[in-house]
Amino acid sequence: MKVGISLVVIVLLTAIALVGAGVGLNFVFGVIIPYAAIAIFLIGVVYRVLKWAKAPVPFRIPTTSGQQKSLDWIKNDNLESPHNTLGVIGRMLLEVLFFRSLFRNTKTELKDNSKLVYGSSKWLWAGGMAFHWSFLIIFLRHFKYFVQPTPKWVMLLQDVDSFFQIGLPIVYITDFLILAALTFLFLRRVMDSRLRYMSLLNDYFPLLLIIGIATTGVLMRYFIKVDIISIKELGTGLLSFHPILPEGVNPLFYLHFFYVCTLIAYFPFSKLMHMGGVFLSPTRNLANNNRAKRHINPWNPEVKVHTYQEYEEEFHDVMKAAGLPLDKE
Amino acid sequence: MAEDKYKQEDLLKIEYCPPRKDWMDSKIDFEAKKGNWCYSAVPAAMEYLDLNTEMGKWQPHDKDWPLPDNWKEIIFEGLHDRLKKFRTLQIFMDICVRCGACADKCHFFIGSGDPKNMPVVRAELLRSVYRKEYTTAGKLLGKMVGARELTVDVLKEWFYYFFQCTECRRCSVFCPYGIDTAEITIIVRELLDLVGMNIDWITTPASNCFRTGNHLGIQPHGVLDSLEFAQEELEDITGLKIDLPVNRKGAEILFIAPSADYFANPHYFTLLGYLALFHEIGLDYTWSTFASEGGNFGLFHSHDMIKRLNAKMYMEADRLGVKWILGGECGHMWRVIHQYMHTMNGERQNGLEEPVSPITGTKFENAKATKMVHIAEFTADLIKNNKIKLDPSRNDHIIPTYHDSCNPARAMGLIEEPRYIINAVSNNFHEMPENTIREQTFCCGSGAGLGTDENMEMRLRGGLPRANAVKYVNEKHGVNQLLCMCAIDKATLPPLLEYWVPGVEVAGIHELVGNALIMEGAKERTVDLREEPMLGFDEESEKVSAATGEDTENV
Ligand code: HEM
Numbered sequence: 001m002k003v004g005i006s007l008v009v010i011v012l013l014t015a016i017a018l019v020g021a022g023v024g025l026n027f028v029f030g031v032i033i034p035y036a037a038i039a040i041f042l043i044g045v046v047y048r049v050l051k052w053a054k055a056p057v058p059f060r061i062p063t064t065s066g067q068q069k070s071l072d073w074i075k076n077d078n079l080e081s082p083h084n085t086l087g088v089i090g091r092m093l094l095e096v097l098f099f100r101s102l103f104r105n106t107k108t109e110l111k112d113n114s115k116l117v118y119g120s121s122k123w124l125w126a127g128g129m130a131f132h133w134s135f136l137i138i139f140l141r142h143f144k145y146f147v148q149p150t151p152k153w154v155m156l157l158q159d160v161d162s163f164f165q166i167g168l169p170i171v172y173i174t175d176f177l178i179l180a181a182l183t184f185l186f187l188r189r190v191m192d193s194r195l196r197y198m199s200l201l202n203d204y205f206p207l208l209l210i211i212g213i214a215t216t217g218v219l220m221r222y223f224i225k226v227d228i229i230s231i232k233e234l235g236t237g238l239l240s241f242h243p244i245l246p247e248g249v250n251p252l253f254y255l256h257f258f259y260v261c262t263l264i265a266y267f268p269f270s271k272l273m274h275m276g277g278v279f280l281s282p283t284r285n286l287a288n289n290n291r292a293k294r295h296i297n298p299w300n301p302e303v304k305v306h307t308y309q310e311y312e313e314e315f316h317d318v319m320k321a322a323g324l325p326l327d328k329e
Numbered sequence: 330m331a332e333d334k335y336k337q338e339d340l341l342k343i344e345y346c347p348p349r350k351d352w353m354d355s356k357i358d359f360e361a362k363k364g365n366w367c368y369s370a371v372p373a374a375m376e377y378l379d380l381n382t383e384m385g386k387w388q389p390h391d392k393d394w395p396l397p398d399n400w401k402e403i404i405f406e407g408l409h410d411r412l413k414k415f416r417t418l419q420i421f422m423d424i425c426v427r428c429g430a431c432a433d434k435c436h437f438f439i440g441s442g443d444p445k446n447m448p449v450v451r452a453e454l455l456r457s458v459y460r461k462e463y464t465t466a467g468k469l470l471g472k473m474v475g476a477r478e479l480t481v482d483v484l485k486e487w488f489y490y491f492f493q494c495t496e497c498r499r500c501s502v503f504c505p506y507g508i509d510t511a512e513i514t515i516i517v518r519e520l521l522d523l524v525g526m527n528i529d530w531i532t533t534p535a536s537n538c539f540r541t542g543n544h545l546g547i548q549p550h551g552v553l554d555s556l557e558f559a560q561e562e563l564e565d566i567t568g569l570k571i572d573l574p575v576n577r578k579g580a581e582i583l584f585i586a587p588s589a590d591y592f593a594n595p596h597y598f599t600l601l602g603y604l605a606l607f608h609e610i611g612l613d614y615t616w617s618t619f620a621s622e623g624g625n626f627g628l629f630h631s632h633d634m635i636k637r638l639n640a641k642m643y644m645e646a647d648r649l650g651v652k653w654i655l656g657g658e659c660g661h662m663w664r665v666i667h668q669y670m671h672t673m674n675g676e677r678q679n680g681l682e683e684p685v686s687p688i689t690g691t692k693f694e695n696a697k698a699t700k701m702v703h704i705a706e707f708t709a710d711l712i713k714n715n716k717i718k719l720d721p722s723r724n725d726h727i728i729p730t731y732h733d734s735c736n737p738a739r740a741m742g743l744i745e746e747p748r749y750i751i752n753a754v755s756n757n758f759h760e761m762p763e764n765t766i767r768e769q770t771f772c773c774g775s776g777a778g779l780g781t782d783e784n785m786e787m788r789l790r791g792g793l794p795r796a797n798a799v800k801y802v803n804e805k806h807g808v809n810q811l812l813c814m815c816a817i818d819k820a821t822l823p824p825l826l827e828y829w830v831p832g833v834e835v836a837g838i839h840e841l842v843g844n845a846l847i848m849e850g851a852k853e854r855t856v857d858l859r860e861e862p863m864l865g866f867d868e869e870s871e872k873v874s875a876a877t878g879e880d881t882e883n884v
């Protein structure tokens with residue numbers, strides 16, 4: 001059902017783009033929508049991140065995943081239980097670049113109806129890494145469509161990405177990696193009963209949308225040739241704020257481009273904001289130096305406490321009889 | 330007891346594949362689910378703590394819950410307020426991608442197969458209401474995008490599932506963004522408490538603690554009696570009359586332990602261990618009847634309650650004029666001390682000094698601000714510096730394994746210190762499988778105020794992963810004792826193990842320290858602190874095995 005609706009939405013988006021391109025609304029799809037999407041993205045992301053950043057972090061509650069720093073002779077695990085900023089940076093880098101926590105993943109099984117076993121389970125990690133890194137590299141490679149002449153680092157990236165090149169046209173590893181990874185992530189969501197149970201429209205939709213983007217991209221590159229020169233004119237025009245509308249661009253491009261704009265505009269309202277949130281997560285980005293350095297809560301409330309004086313007053317007689325020392329005789 | 334009521338083969342019929350249906354419409358049948366929830370708070374306790382008593386006397390299995398008329402308003406106001414106060418809450422509401430990595434990490438899911446015990450779905454119970462209230466998509470598209478109205482049934486579901494989370498933070502270790510369901514649980518429990526909904530096992534200990542300084546509500550003379558009883562018992566075992574300083578001004582160190590250590594079994598033997606150790610090293614310290622509780626059920630209640638109950642530690646240290654505070658074996662107590670105390674009550678910390686061990690001269694720099702040291706850190710330092718004499722063969726009748734309690738492991742990173750001590754006092758230590766210890770340790774299943782008898786089915790289920798790992802080392806290495814450093818563990822693991830792994834006992838680390846400790850002037854020891862015979866130490870064979878340094882059990 002939720003997958004179905006996501007698909008319907010994707011089909012609708014497809015129809016809008018193809019019809020739009022067909023009736024010649026190139027200006028809308030080539031200029032207005034992209035600028036609008038970027039504007040929504042920038043404003044939305046900044047708004048969301050500022051909103052998070054504005055909320056205080058009243059307590060220092062890192063989840064420690066390794067040995068604390070205590071006695072000199074006990075080795076502190078500064079990446080899993082960092083005691084200083086350097087350690088925190090290391091921990092965050094491991095999380096953001098290599099999905100450290102996800103790498104720990106295990107799969108719980110009850111064997112013979114009596115023995116719990118926790119097998120290593122790195123598939124999600126591998127799929128996640130393949131998807132995100134491919135996405136990042138593909139994103140960066142796209143600079144060649146926006147900057148003239150193509151920057152050196154983009155050329156380098158292309159060379160690395162096509163390292164195992166055999167024939168022509170140049171085949172990028174990430175193109176196929178991302179499709180494989182996305183297929184895996186999608187199948188996992190619909191086939192694994194637990195994942196299906198927890199998944200929402202908000203989960204299927206971005207996945208399908210990105211699959212749409214990757215598929216149309218791959219189609220253009222390897223199967224239905226499009227006019228790269230014109231597209232680059234459009235891209236450089238957009239980035240330099242002098243939009244040009246080249247003639248005769250394949251509608252498939254407009255479809256690809258419209259998907260991308262949708263993703264960009266959808267981004268700030270979605271779970272994709274995990275990109276920003278991961279950096280702000282207080283269980284990961286704080287040092288475990290709690291007892292060495294005081295953490296201040298800006299709204300530390302006054303609360304009613306029970307004082308020793310009240311206590312002694314209530315229990316004065318029994319304390320006296322028991323021979324316990326008293327502040328007031 | 331539990332054996333008669335619940336059959337193992339029934340509990341072990343666990344289905345990890347949830348049904349195909351949507352999770353959002355649901356009604357909890359509390360009557361049918363007896364054994365999986367806790368009784369409600371009694372008004373007297375709520376009243377003593379100045380909490381909302383509008384609900385009066387009620388029980389979860391009542392058909393109608395006597396909610397205040399404006400309960401919804403109260404919840405939304407509370408939620409709004411907390412969103413502004415906690416970045417954690419906002420981030421955790423917004424960024425979960427439902428990747429499912431946390432799903433089978435929760436002991437309650439593993440032991441019950443109830444899909445709403447998957448941490449992500451537990452959080453979705455709140456997130457769904459948040460979406461409806463705070464997101465446009467949620468308002469417009471409703472259930473499709475995981476948004477739903479807050480109804481009485483949703484509220485009941487919150488009560489059921491947020492009192493089925495032990496705030497153990499295991500899920501948070503595996504989440505790629507560190508989403509900590511414990512934090513969400515704490516906050517939802519606060520919301521429930523605002524409308525007057527809480528459980529007895531949390532509010533009664535909290536109100537007792539507020540009044541008398543300890544969870545059981547033992548008055549000062551009772552605390553003293555208990556300690557004196559231990560003093561006599563130790564004299565029987567060692568022949569030594571130890572000092573027992575209580576409420577003594579001018580001591581160097583204030584020692585605070587969870588009160589179960591002097592009122593409950595098997596905690597009590599850990600108390601004997603502390604007393605023996607402090608006597609042997611001649612520690613200048615004192616107990617306090619006012620700060621007679623290290624534990625803090627406020628953690629299971631609300632942030633404010635943590636602060637209210639914790640305040641006495643610094644107030645008492647200040648009043649007694651000690652230099653620093655030493656804390657006993659307890660899990661949630663240490664979560665509070667390590668992650669909340671100084672932030673909350675730092676202003677009450679006046680004359681304390683940076684902790685330095687008077688015996689070894691070691692500066693505890695990791696505790697230089699809070700000025701409170703964990704006894705495992707303290708004792709590990711003593712052993713490392715050869716300040717105490719230990720005979721590990723006195724523990725040869727014990728084949729121990731070690732259960733990392735959730736909070737020391739995942740909120741402090743206190744992982745190696747206890748192991749160092751255990752290896753110094755035992756020749757037979759065996760670890761449980763690696764996915765069940767250290768930061769991946771499994772909860773006892775009864776933490777966060779859920780250790781009540783009426784909740785026994787859920788406790789046995791939630792404790793299954795832990796018990797199962799104990800069973801593994803029991804069968805493989807003959808392990809007969811589960812060591813831990815937590816008062817809740819010591820109370821709740823014995824019935825759990827009796828049910829799943831009969832024959833394995835539960836003990837604190839300082840109990841084994843007390844067994845192994847060679848005390849000057851003490852009589853020849855033949856029994857351990859439980860007055861059970863030690864292997865090779867009976868009257869006839871004297872110290873044969875110790876003399877040869879033989880490993881009696883090391884399969
Ligand atoms: C700092 C940057 C980012 C980090 C550290 C990060 C990390 C993660 C992790 C750990 C997961 C869970 C595992 C998985 O399903 O792969 C995930 C899921 C996901 N991420 Fe990211 N991400 C980042 C940026 C992005 C961006 C820029 C996008 C897309 C525009 C994105 C799209 C997704 C999607 C769609 C999923 C869900 C996959 C599924 O449904 O299974 N992420 N991310």
Ligand code: SF4
Pocket residue numbers: 424425426427428429430431432448449503504505506507508
């Ligand atoms: S591991 Fe984290 S992101 Fe993944 S489902 Fe659980 S809470 Fe959400």
Ligand code: SF4
Pocket residue numbers: 434435436437447448451493494495496497498499500501510511514
């Ligand atoms: S904190 Fe522990 S009990 Fe609560 S959801 Fe996470 S794993 Fe389960």
